[in-house]
Amino acid sequence: MSETYKSEPVQRIGFIGLGMMGLPMLENLATQGAASGFEILAFDTANAPFEKLAAHAAWGTTLRRAATLDEFAAVDAVITMLPNSTITNAVVAGAGGKPGLVDVLKPGAIVIDMGSSNPGDTMELAALLAKAGATLIDAPVSGAVAKARTGTLTIMVGGPEAACARARPILEKMGNNLIATGKVASAHAMKALNNYVYAAGLLAASEALLIASRLDLDLARFTDVLNASSGRNVATETKLSQFIIPGTFSAGFALRLQAKDIATAATLQTLTGVEAPQLNLCKALWTEASAALEPAADNTEIFRFLQQRNEAAVDS
Template sequence: MTSDKTRAETVGFIGLGMMGQPMARCLLGKGFRLVAYDANPASLATLREAAAPGTLDQAATPAEVAGRSDVIVLMLPSSPVVAAVMRGGPGVPGLLAALRPGTLVIDMGSSVPGETRALAEEAAARGAALIDAPVSGSVVKARAGTLAIMAGGDDAAFARARPVLEAMGETIIRTGAVGSAHAMKALNNYVYAAGLLATAEALQMGAALDLDLGILADVLNASSGRNVATETKVRQHILTGTYAGGFQLGLMRKDLETAGAIAAETGVRAESLALCREVWTRALAAIGPGADNTEIHRFLLAQARS
């Protein structure tokens, strides 16, 4: 339950994209006061439309967010973007330079674990703290505040972050030290991507055999081949041809690259991961990063016809 003390803290929010926008709205709906920043002014204007008077302030820079917030949520598309926002650039101060002692930064995107650990050390040098809390779930779950959230960091930082996280998520899972949540998120998404790819290939072979693909989906879901792709993507988004699962192909490939970085760091050969990365990379080149992740099925079909 969110305490009055926590609600009295001002939460900074940077990154009002497809997921960040509904997450910020959940915070507003739970009584938090926000200082928000996004590189796209239209995203800020959209959030303002949903905010009650006196609950939302707009910042001109990430550094301004740091100067006016007690807790800062980052919902940014990649680790390089997080690093740029945190460290700034020539003539553009970043969050780190403006952090006040006692500030808590929560990186809720899908960043590279090693970079997360490095930024946490830099924040600690300024008397602040950084934890990683990536999310799992669709835009629909972000709107409903029912995301699954993994959280890596020490006990004190997590205790402070928890009320903020609970305003946006239904399931909060402690993963260990800082960086562990980003690692687990990347590994989870690798397993999902591999399952979706295998499912799409099975559907392609089933179609070539003139099987009833709806019944094939039922068999998979009643048998050992069941996975989240067979349960939530086949009938809903692939067989209908809508391809609207709610997660972009480019983001999927980015998470696979993060998993690849983990494989390199740990010395694990991960041959299945290498193959999966190669196929998703070709799909990205063919149909673009904005395509839905379920369109890996459409890519495989087009490849078979060429």
């Protein structure tokens, strides 16, 4: 790959994965990217996202649907926003006799993995793409659906500096806080660890809230105490009075995805040789909650799971 090619701006972009996060991210990219001359091909196996995109101002001009991955042969960069590493691996490396992006992309192309992938898998995919003359950068996001809609996500970015610099104008259309994390897979590792720390805080806050409710304490006042004291964390500030106490449980991030991210963080123990007993406990509880609740359960429903768990223990 020549230095001249590396310096060329990205104009043709592929976007794979139009779920709860991916669709609003693509909508912002298409809206703001029009002024930058971006031409976007979007791919998903579901039809529903495209029914919504048909009303987008860029639809049919600078935003179109790709029928197969083969159509990405001419793109300069491809964004993947997929649920897990298994699906991402299949899309990038190919699976079941079907070709992946590695078989399709032109030399010099960039793959931007914006999902919450396993760092070990990310390193393997980066090496695979490098052999084909392409580059992988990892750019997971934080901020959930609300910030995906407003284009104000925090985006962690790991990978070679030249590729990250080329990707920056794309990422800036979806997030307003870009944090360079270092080498490839570093962003995925930091995202997984961040989500573990958040989940641990939410779990602790939910347990404390449950105990407070059994003591017949004023839960709103207790939340005020937490937020004015050393127990304050993002869960106490943005989840208790907003979603848990009123019982709406609609913060916008799936509990099963939270459980998946914690499981990813737990794999880093093997990679690093560090034992993290609290991480293992957190993983076990969130995995149990994910199995017990509905697939669409919000992550704030960890409180409801703890509540049901304790009620079952009392009944037995």
